[in-house]
Amino acid sequence: MITTESEREASSTPPNKSSPDVATKPRHLDRPIPLLDILGEQDRRKFLEDLTEAHYGRGQYIFRQGDPADYFHIVTSGSVKCVKSSPEGKECTLKVLMPGDLFCCEAAVFDGSPHPGTAQPMGEVSVLRLSKKAYFDMLRHNPDAAIEVIKYLGNRLNEVQEQAKILALDRADQRLASLLVNLAERTGVKETLGIRLGVRLTRQDMANMVGVTTETAIRIMARFKKLRLVSGTAARLVVRDLLRLKQLAASKPA
Amino acid sequence: MITTESEREASSTPPNKSSPDVATKPRHLDRPIPLLDILGEQDRRKFLEDLTEAHYGRGQYIFRQGDPADYFHIVTSGSVKCVKSSPEGKECTLKVLMPGDLFCCEAAVFDGSPHPGTAQPMGEVSVLRLSKKAYFDMLRHNPDAAIEVIKYLGNRLNEVQEQAKILALDRADQRLASLLVNLAERTGVKETLGIRLGVRLTRQDMANMVGVTTETAIRIMARFKKLRLVSGTAARLVVRDLLRLKQLAASKPA
């Protein structure tokens, strides 16, 4: 999925807060959400009544590791970082959620355990929130919705397992190449010179996603730049040679 | 969950085959399966009709990476290795499934894409199999069953994400310590001298699970043995000091 043009990325930076700017009935949704489309008309109306829309900006958190898990979420615009931190303070970014992605479909929502990670907006973000109870009711009354959630979770599970495999077996440069390929395919926007990533990503962000230090990520990106595989930095990162990056990600030697 | 005594681990090694020894109506189930317990009596009867039980031994495969995904599975006895291999031949073991675990709840079962990994019995194993269609029907007619699957998938997702974090951030010895703690808690059997793991695990197996070479796993295990954290080898691996292993897994320095 490489769209050909569609940007948001508001650059205003509101001060640090920990609750959403607004929480209202949802207005218009940017793009179709499979889960919502599945619901019948009457269910959909009932369901939408329980949904609230929340907006977040830079420096805020949607929720933090250890917080109680009370809501099921759907991203409607912008992107969301899922981060886990270890007791000693090191951080790892596990996933960048895009519009249409669900989160907290999980066990935590059912059994009252706290969030196993932090959800952080990357720029301006809107999400739909559904209370634990309403989510549960929806699943119970809508087998098709439940199946949709099962499919989503199954895909996510496969995805993370692939990611774990990459972390376990591949070198730093291959892991970085995999990340760039993945983000280019999931969020990329075609341009004359290549594929521009749809998310702002510093070398530090990349480092956190592939389990290396920032210095290592910088050195490898410098090499990739020299090889004309990529160009640009955080705000405007362009993948210039998707094919060769893919080959690098799958190759044996250095 | 550390049971106090309950072993199987048949030691006979039938020759390499790629189809189950038998596929019959399930007889008696070793332990309760939450998913089955949820179904009402009549649903349960109908459901059980579609279930077949299959048995596998050493050297066989339940399915292999790339095979078409036609069945949903439940482990009823023994343990199953989930393995992924990269194009260059390196392998990574992502999970050891125990009785009660579900597998192939996933998207692959629905949309016709092939198995993203291999499922391999560790010793003698029995699984229940349900055809894609019957599984789908069950989910559609049993909201509670669908919710159970969602819970299961959610737990698995959290688990793999935790694993990915560990692979991304921790040193080899910490990853190995985490693995031992995890297996001791999930499969361990209490003994006078510690907790014996309920699965046969060579240093090579461990290496594949934490993304290091066999040599590194051997060296680290030798260190652990010297520190009296563990004892024994593959067939009889004992965790002697769970607490210190946990501390090691969570500590900052060497």
Add this chain to the structure above:
DNA sequence: TCCATAATATGACATTTGTCATATTATTTT
């Protein structure tokens, strides 16, 4: 019991990646 094979062990060395220090260049904010 013996043999064949699998598993564990260990050393020497190469490679990869991390750490720390210090610049340089972008980007925000005032």
Add this chain to the structure above:
DNA sequence: AAAATAATATGACAAATGTCATATTATGGA
């Protein structure tokens, strides 16, 4: 526009892990 901060860059060196070679010990099957 200037100042402050964040991001990128680079070198020197240390530490962790991999590679390859070669033993030694354990285990399962004839």
